[in-house]
Amino acid sequence: MATHGARGRSGGRPTLEEVAARAGVGRGTVSRVINGSPRVSDATRAAVEAAVAELGYVPNTAARALAANRTDAIALVVPEPETRFFAEPYFSDMLKGVGAALSDTEMQLLLIFAGSDRERARLAQYLAAHRVDGVLLVSVHADDPLPDLLAQLEIPAVISGPRSAAETLPSVDSDNYGGARQAVEHLLSRGRSRVAHITGRLDVYGAQRRVDGYRDAMSDAGLGVDEGLIEAGDFTEEGGHRAMTVLLERHPDIDAVFAASDVTAAGARRALRDAGRRIPEDVALVGYDDSAIARHMEPPLTSVRQPIEEMGRRMTDLLLTEVADRRPLASRGLERRQMVLATELVSRSSS
Amino acid sequence: MATHGARGRSGGRPTLEEVAARAGVGRGTVSRVINGSPRVSDATRAAVEAAVAELGYVPNTAARALAANRTDAIALVVPEPETRFFAEPYFSDMLKGVGAALSDTEMQLLLIFAGSDRERARLAQYLAAHRVDGVLLVSVHADDPLPDLLAQLEIPAVISGPRSAAETLPSVDSDNYGGARQAVEHLLSRGRSRVAHITGRLDVYGAQRRVDGYRDAMSDAGLGVDEGLIEAGDFTEEGGHRAMTVLLERHPDIDAVFAASDVTAAGARRALRDAGRRIPEDVALVGYDDSAIARHMEPPLTSVRQPIEEMGRRMTDLLLTEVADRRPLASRGLERRQMVLATELVSRSSS
DNA sequence: ATCACTGGTGGGAGCGCTCCCACAGTACCT
DNA sequence: AGGTACTGTGGGAGCGCTCCCACCAGTGAT
Numbered sequence: 001m002a003t004h005g006a007r008g009r010s011g012g013r014p015t016l017e018e019v020a021a022r023a024g025v026g027r028g029t030v031s032r033v034i035n036g037s038p039r040v041s042d043a044t045r046a047a048v049e050a051a052v053a054e055l056g057y058v059p060n061t062a063a064r065a066l067a068a069n070r071t072d073a074i075a076l077v078v079p080e081p082e083t084r085f086f087a088e089p090y091f092s093d094m095l096k097g098v099g100a101a102l103s104d105t106e107m108q109l110l111l112i113f114a115g116s117d118r119e120r121a122r123l124a125q126y127l128a129a130h131r132v133d134g135v136l137l138v139s140v141h142a143d144d145p146l147p148d149l150l151a152q153l154e155i156p157a158v159i160s161g162p163r164s165a166a167e168t169l170p171s172v173d174s175d176n177y178g179g180a181r182q183a184v185e186h187l188l189s190r191g192r193s194r195v196a197h198i199t200g201r202l203d204v205y206g207a208q209r210r211v212d213g214y215r216d217a218m219s220d221a222g223l224g225v226d227e228g229l230i231e232a233g234d235f236t237e238e239g240g241h242r243a244m245t246v247l248l249e250r251h252p253d254i255d256a257v258f259a260a261s262d263v264t265a266a267g268a269r270r271a272l273r274d275a276g277r278r279i280p281e282d283v284a285l286v287g288y289d290d291s292a293i294a295r296h297m298e299p300p301l302t303s304v305r306q307p308i309e310e311m312g313r314r315m316t317d318l319l320l321t322e323v324a325d326r327r328p329l330a331s332r333g334l335e336r337r338q339m340v341l342a343t344e345l346v347s348r349s350s351s
Numbered sequence: 352m353a354t355h356g357a358r359g360r361s362g363g364r365p366t367l368e369e370v371a372a373r374a375g376v377g378r379g380t381v382s383r384v385i386n387g388s389p390r391v392s393d394a395t396r397a398a399v400e401a402a403v404a405e406l407g408y409v410p411n412t413a414a415r416a417l418a419a420n421r422t423d424a425i426a427l428v429v430p431e432p433e434t435r436f437f438a439e440p441y442f443s444d445m446l447k448g449v450g451a452a453l454s455d456t457e458m459q460l461l462l463i464f465a466g467s468d469r470e471r472a473r474l475a476q477y478l479a480a481h482r483v484d485g486v487l488l489v490s491v492h493a494d495d496p497l498p499d500l501l502a503q504l505e506i507p508a509v510i511s512g513p514r515s516a517a518e519t520l521p522s523v524d525s526d527n528y529g530g531a532r533q534a535v536e537h538l539l540s541r542g543r544s545r546v547a548h549i550t551g552r553l554d555v556y557g558a559q560r561r562v563d564g565y566r567d568a569m570s571d572a573g574l575g576v577d578e579g580l581i582e583a584g585d586f587t588e589e590g591g592h593r594a595m596t597v598l599l600e601r602h603p604d605i606d607a608v609f610a611a612s613d614v615t616a617a618g619a620r621r622a623l624r625d626a627g628r629r630i631p632e633d634v635a636l637v638g639y640d641d642s643a644i645a646r647h648m649e650p651p652l653t654s655v656r657q658p659i660e661e662m663g664r665r666m667t668d669l670l671l672t673e674v675a676d677r678r679p680l681a682s683r684g685l686e687r688r689q690m691v692l693a694t695e696l697v698s699r700s701s702s
Numbered sequence: 703a704t705c706a707c708t709g710g711t712g713g714g715a716g717c718g719c720t721c722c723c724a725c726a727g728t729a730c731c732t
Numbered sequence: 733a734g735g736t737a738c739t740g741t742g743g744g745a746g747c748g749c750t751c752c753c754a755c756c757a758g759t760g761a762t
Contacts, residue, residue, distance in 0.1 A: 020712095025711075025712080026711065026712035026713060027712075027713065028711070028712060028713065029710085029711060029712075032710095032711090039709065039710065039711090040709095040710075040711085041709085041710065041711090044710080044711085063717090065717095066716095066717050066718065066719080067716080067717055068717085069717075
């Protein structure tokens with residue numbers, strides 16, 4: 001029963017057929033047992049399991065993938081260069097959540113970076129080859145073609161952070177609107193009233209929602225919305241510094257700032273210091289993300305925490321469901337396939 | 352020509368057979384073309400390539416893996432929890448190098464964490480299923496059973512940092528011995544003579560080699576080796592602090608310290624400050640790794656830089672070679688399958 | 703007794719490739 | 733002319749699974 005030719009088999013991993021022979025059953029039965037089908041008698045199942053153990057049988061993934069037309073793998077696609085991925089705790093937390101959701105599954109996780117054009121081309125090729133059953137998409141910009149590609153290939157996908165209010169993909173997001181409100185209301189409750197907002201990149205939907213939250217919190221408090229108190233940032237420290245400088249020039253009497261990210265807040269802090277303003281005595285500062293930066297800032301920064309790990313877990317659960325019922329997502333009603341998780345304000349001495 | 356049953360084919364990815372029909376050639380010929388075999392006439396090749404393009408053909412990886420008994424994937428196995436992986440720039444640099452080496456290859460990289468027992472069990476299963484053609488092993492401890500498992504499964508592997516002088520696996524390492532010598536010689540050239548050393552975890556071979564380098568540099572300089580100037584650390588900040596405290600007690604006249612890692616140096620720095628010693632006036636300090644910590648320390652830390660990205664690239668090249676000639680590694684002479692890369696001293700104001 | 707059913711089971715066919723053998727054609731010797 | 737040695741090509745067999753159809757008891761209703 002030699003294999004044909006001199007193919008590089010190293011000594012012989014047992015096959016399902018050999019397990020069947022050993023257990024004295026048919027191939028189909030072994031397949032049923034290893035796939036956990038209920039339509040197998042207890043005695044047979046025990047016999048098969050014994051044979052599996054004796055032979056040290058491990059199913060051949062390639063054969064299974066070929067026959068069943070699935071890969072038992074999903075990809076976490078990060079449309080950023082590795083560098084940013086590692087720099088931000090966001091991704092590490094996300095990964096932890098994804099790992100947790102996958103841990104009692106057969107599913108394998110692939111981590112794919114698509115920061116450069118070259119990497120994106122590889123990714124497209126990879127997806128076209130259907131080497132994954134589903135895709136987890138994080139931090140996707142509004143004009144990214146990736147979701148469309150996925151839809152066209154009919155590969156299930158879940159996105160973290162909808163691209164717009166009209167997002168068609170299933171998504172898991174934190175409550176950017178609510179988080180922003182929490183931040184502003186916190187500042188108001190501390191007796192501040194001239195509260196400025198430095199936004200994130202406004203082509204990111206979540207950044208828009210934070211602006212909305214800021215606006216509504218201000219007007220609900222009867223303070224009205226002074227557009228001059230809003231200045232666009234871009235999630236970077238440099239942007240934060242620049243925006244804060246502009247704001248101080250325009251409104252020297254600002255007594256509080258809500259920044260759309262901790263990094264932005266760090267930039268704002270520098271500008272405030274440059275201008276001789278004390279934190280929090282003269283100006284209170286609140287950031288967003290509750291990252292390591294927030295904890296290590298001088299003074300420690302009040303910040304809005306997003307449940308990132310939880311988001312990773314939820315996204316994964318959602319994706320696994322989609323993969324399991326294997327229908328292209330868009331074709332279904334979006335019922336409750338879009339979830340929003342609550343944020344939490346972590347109060348420190350900057351406010 | 353319908354597929355049998357109602358298997359979830361979504362509309363029909365073209366198969367190699369269809370490409371063959373379209374190009375008016377046989378299956379074998381198409382296979383030769385897409386695998387870059389030279390034994391195809393130019394005219395035929397052109398015809399096949401045209402058909403591939405028209406049909407948008409992408410080879411089915413599962414079928415290929417099954418027939419050819421390979422997976423076109425290698426794994427980077429990190430025997431640490433995700434947290435440490437992300438905390439240390441080491442891994443991110445390594446990943447960059449690996450990615451670069453893989454970038455003009457069909458090979459896919461999998462990132463696998465094996466920090467917990469549970470994850471290790473999954474990994475073992477994964478490897479047993481032969482889902483990768485080769486494995487890149489980083490930061491493996493001396494008693495790790497993983498390399499043996501790999502050998503037993505006959506899966507090619509390359510290790511970063513040999514486990515001992517008798518390492519049997521192909522490896523790529525930086526010159527720990529030479530790096531340590533550089534550090535110590537640098538301190539001596541600055542006029543220091545009471546140079547202490549805080550070691551790393553001594554069950555890590557590289558840490559041992561650094562001690563060797565320290566010893567030889569001291570004795571070659573005619574200073575002899577005072578064992579009292581050597582104190583064991585464990586690569587952590589806490590360990591560095593503790594060791595430094597001990598050293599200061601034992602030898603209050605120390606005028607320089609070579610720490611086995613930047614993190615260790617950070618701990619040592621704290622202990623020195625606690626004891627009222629100024630850096631570098633009273634005590635000069637040199638670390639190892641040239642991490643972000645070194646650049647941001649107060650004062651900036653002189654450190655030994657390892658070419659991590661380069662190591663990643665070399666490891667990958669080595670592994671690809673091993674995979675390509677597909678013979679189990681141990682069975683071959685280890686010729687020059689173990690390489691050592693030079694380090695570089697980055698001088699800053701701490702020394 | 704006959705006729706449904708039901709839970710269990712065996713095994714053929716097929717997934718889309720790669721490998722290799724066979725063979726046609728051409729070229730260059732004897 | 734016949735041999736030998738290529739290059740280029742077609743297609744059978746097989747990789748190890750899953751799927752599904754056929755079938756074989758039993759069981760209970762008729």
